[in-house]
Amino acid sequence: MTVMEKVAATDQPLLKVEGLTKRYGPRIGCADVSFDLYPGEVLGIVGESGSGKSTLLSCLAGHQRADLGRVSYDGRDVLAMSETERRRLGRTDWAYVHQNPRDGLRMGVSAGGNVGERLMAVGARHYGQIRGKAVDWLGRVEIAADRVDDRPSAFSGGMQQRLQIARNLVTSPRLVFMDEPTGGLDVSVQARLLDLLRGLVRDLGLSVIIVTHDLAVVRLLAHRLMVMKSGRVVEQGLTDQVLDDPQHAYTQLLVSSVLQV
């Protein structure tokens, strides 16, 4: 049985979200968000700045405490977990790619160290193997092997972002949260990353939740799409259906506002 057949055979969602709500005082961060995410599925979340996309993502990953609702991962109640348990999950099963790479990297540690640290956190001990795997992953995100000992502070913003992605994917997580991961990247590198992610989703059954402004990115990467406005989900469905036959006024505005290249 291939990975994809196994994935198709599991009819249980990996992540189940019900009525998730987060308020900042009187203001709504996100309200009443519900969805299921299955293994091997990529969910895109789009919407204008301030629509609650990033708030939702950080509540899902447990970086912020939600006020209401339920999140269950592989049958486990994420919101009721102890901090220790959730951190363990964050090291083993999950990865979180921050919008600002400085939030996801250790700036005082070398590029190789940034990637190797994640491996050591899940038990790798052999220096040669760790270094080999780090160099391999740096190559996959197009960072040259001769930069492995440089610190991220010596990297450009785009390189830092690629390093953050390598650091997150090296431990083969099952669920990846991504907050605007391709925002600061050159289009050539962005294309390479999209291909890399599609390969991981296809071959390993990786599940991804990606928050982005870029409708071209979600069209190529996401199976399903959720559109948010003012903290609420106004529309969700199959990605190409939402983009080609949008039902909500806001989605129609969003789709019709994209510049043609």
Place this chain on the structure above:
Amino acid sequence: MIRIENLSKSFTLHNQGGAVIPVMAGASLTVSAGECVGLTGQSGAGKSTLMRMVYGNYLTAGGRLVVGDTDVATAEPRQIIALRRHTLGYVSQFLRVVPRVPTLDVVAEPLLVLGTPATEARDRAASLLERLNIPERLWALSPTTFSGGEQQRVNIARGFAHSYPALLLDEPTASLDAANREVVLTLIEEAKARGAAILGIFHDEGARARVCDRLVDVISFTPEAAA
């Protein structure tokens, strides 16, 4: 294999005064295994709209739209994704791919998604590209830089890589030279022979006459005609 009953569709343009444009009503047709049905009707009559509804790309307003055992009109996104992977192929007029991915991998992808071993998937992709006269020196390049006709042939190779039980073809022979047109028509005949149900749009009358078993004029599905 494909059964459409009393299907209707309208577009609501919220940002243009909430105008509701009914585009289809009372559409009904069936396509059996091994059969090719051609959609006819003037430009704008709704041929592509109907194809997109069958593919789940456009939502339906009412009616039934069954492909295999899935009612596309009411299915969850997840069921449509599975349907598209295993059962329903679509050769559109546009090739949409991740830039920088080699042509050979673009064509092999539908097989890789199904878990076909990489070498087998690439062999199948290579044989299709060869039949469609895409020179081997181009296989390692991304098709985004190819000519329109080459991109279309890559799109066709991708659409025929997996032996889908049902296929949607939107102008598969447009902008092809005689030799490649012949290859595409042969691919369609082979697909029919193995039992695929095909729904197609062919402006090329010769192609239509050769591969289509029946024609359905979508003019009868326009809301005015049904009213």
